[in-house]
Amino acid sequence: MSDAPLALSASEPLSGPRGSWLAKFFIKIDWLAWAVPAGLLIAWQIASSFGLIPSTVLPSPADVALAGWKLAASGDLFINIGVSTLRALAGLAVGGGIGFVFGFANGLSKLSERLTDTTFQMLRNIPHLALIPLVILWFGIEEEAKLFLVALGVFFPIYLNTLHGIRNVDPQLVEMGRSYGLSSFALLRRVILPGALPSILVGLRFGLGVMWLTLIVAETIAAQSGIGYMAMQAREFMQVDVVVFSVLIYAALGKLADSTARLLEKLCLKWHPAFQDLMG
Amino acid sequence: MSHMREASARQRPDFDGLFREPSIVTGVDLSIKGLGKAFGAKQILRGLDLFVPAGQFVAVVGRSGCGKSTLLRLVAGLDKPSGGTIRFGGEEASVKGNTPVRVMFQEPRLLPWARLLANVEIGLGMRKNAMANNEAALEALxxxxxxxxAQEWPSPLSGGQKQRVALARALVSKPRLLxxxxxxxxLDALTRIEMQSLLERVWQRDKFTALLVTHDVAEALTLADRVIMIEDGKITFDINVDLxxxxxxxxxxxxxxxERILSLLLRKDADQPEYEI
Structure with a gap:
């Protein structure tokens, strides 16, 4: 088992151009990265099968898979994932959009920065999840509550990283652009925005993490649909397998979001020496 | 314009083949009167007068901190003068927009996220015609x-290659003063020599007015029609190089x-501390 990744990586150059698309895909998967989760899963199944872990504490992976299958078959699973994803993306769009706009404005304009930055820095130090009681009072458990919390959570990483990115654009390049007669808009589009992009994408990755975290907590406390709600409802009926399954969904969605951000980085930062060897 | 010049009668290397069409725009007169520049209390340039006829290659030498780079930045419109005027062919330097000047900086200043062709296109500034821009940029490259x-990223290029791209970017808009x-x-010594001869060939072909700031006297003498020396914010030496x-x-x-210029440069300040900028 343990020598499988080594054997695969060693055979890679040989099967390179002639291997089928599928073979290439499997070679591309980083087997070593998945060895630890797979090992844990097997250990967990074995421990459950031999009765080392009571099923009321932690059901076996097979039971969890079965619960997932049942949820999927009834359609509830997809409805809840859909609802949660929609909330997450809406919050990301609103919070990220506002953060991006203010980051940009404050990076370019001293006046704008003096006007708003201190306020943002104060707000940043409030843990946004601590606002849940207030948010419930304001919005009840309607969609606005989740949207507000996610947007607030996503705002700060994107704002800070956009601001930082704009600040760190090489002033020599900006001077060059000016002296070559670029209009303000062209300067923004061709020099400042691409220069700030690496930092903005780092902000996006942080933001995606905060997005899921906030949504799950908000859904667990105040929601009538979504994965967090699904888990809370299962708790009411002592369906530990469903609760565990929900947790695994979070892990999968979080990983998916992170991979998307990485893909975006690879696509947008092709020019960057740090990403060039990754492109192959 | 009245600055059209006949091609130099001197023998030139066969460089025209590199271009598809000959350039029609030629250099522009540069006249500077009473130019002053101060940064805070520190007076960098004081009452500097200089006239450069169209198409002349002028090298400015001087010790570090003498104000030669400041002069270039003022001519290029990167900084604003504290006093005096800079005129190009009789017109006052416009504050914004269509300056006849292009600058080639010490650093290549290429956009790392733009391919070489797109980097050169930056030199065309606000010109809109994408097809023509592409063509012109490719030609300059x-x-x-x-x-x-043309379709590569700048990061793997060597220093000399990057500087060549920067030269293409400066040339693509057919500047009247470079x-x-x-x-x-x-750059390293060998690349320098190659670049110097490239600069000379380009200048001989396009006949733009050239203002070269350098601390390398040999380089100034290899390239320039005229060498001026700046000391204490003033021109103290001005000689035509008729070789x-x-x-x-x-x-x-x-x-x-x-030898003569170096001895002038070194004459003073032998026992004084270095200037500061």
């Missing part, structure tokens, strides 16, 4: 010998001139 690498701020200062081109490094005339 070919002229500096990088036409086949200002060089020690553009070869960071045939291409000039040969190590020729006696060149060596004698270099």
């Amino acid at each position: 070919r002229a500096v010998g990088l036409g086949d690498r 200002a060089f701020d020690e553009p070869l200062g960071a 045939p081109r291409p000039r040969h490094r190590g020729s006696v005339d060149l060596a004698l001139l270099e």
Whole structure:
């Protein structure tokens, strides 16, 4: 088992151009990265099968898979994932959009920065999840509550990283652009925005993490649909397998979001020496 | 314009083949009167007068901190003068927009996220016609010998290659005055020599007015029609270099001139602390 990744990586150059698309895909998967989760899963199944872990504490992976299958078959699973994803993306769009706009404005304009930055820095130090009681009072458990919390959570990483990115654009390049007669808009589009992009994408990755975290907590406390709600409802009926399954969904969605951000980085930062060897 | 000049009667290397169409725009007169520049209490340039006729290649030498780079930045419109005027062909330097000046900086200043072709297109500034821009940029890249690498990123290029792309970017808009701020200062000795001859060929073909700021007297004498020296914010020495081109490094005339200018540069301040900028 343990020598499988080594054997695969060693055979890679040989099967390179002639291997089928599928073979290439499997070679591309980083087997070593998945060895630890797979090992844990097997250990967990074995421990459950031999009765080392009571099923009321932690059901076996097979039971969890079965619960997932049942949820999927009834359609509830997809409805809840859909609802949660929609909330997450809406919050990301609103919070990220506002953060991006203010980051940009404050990076370019001293006046704008003096006007708003201190306020943002104060707000940043409030843990946004601590606002849940207030948010419930304001919005009840309607969609606005989740949207507000996610947007607030996503705002700060994107704002800070956009601001930082704009600040760190090489002033020599900006001077060059000016002296070559670029209009303000062209300067923004061709020099400042691409220069700030690496930092903005780092902000996006942080933001995606905060997005899921906030949504799950908000859904667990105040929601009538979504994965967090699904888990809370299962708790009411002592369906530990469903609760565990929900947790695994979070892990999968979080990983998916992170991979998307990485893909975006690879696509947008092709020019960057740090990403060039990754492109192959 | 009245600055059209007949091609130089001197023998020129066969460089025209690199361009598809000859340039019709030629240099512009540069006249500077009473130019002053102060940073805070520190007066960098004081009452500097200079006239450069269209198409002349002028090199400015001087010790570090003498104000030669400041002069270039003022001519290029990167800084605003504290006093005096800068005129191009009789017109006052416009505050914004269509300046006839292009600058080649000491650093290549290429956009790392733009391919070479797009980097050169930056030189066309606000010009809109995408097709024509593409064509012109590719031609400029070919002229500096990088036409086949138009779609590459700048990061793997060597220092000399990057500076050639920067030259293409400066040339693509057919500038009437090209200002060089020690553009070869960071290159190794061999690349420098190659770049110097490339600059000379380009200038001989396009006949733009050239203003080269350098601390390398030999470089100034290899390239320039005229060498001026700035000390304490004023021109203290101004000489025409009347030697045939291409000039040969190590020729006696060149060596004698270099010796003379160097001795002038070193004459003062031997026991004074360095200037600060």
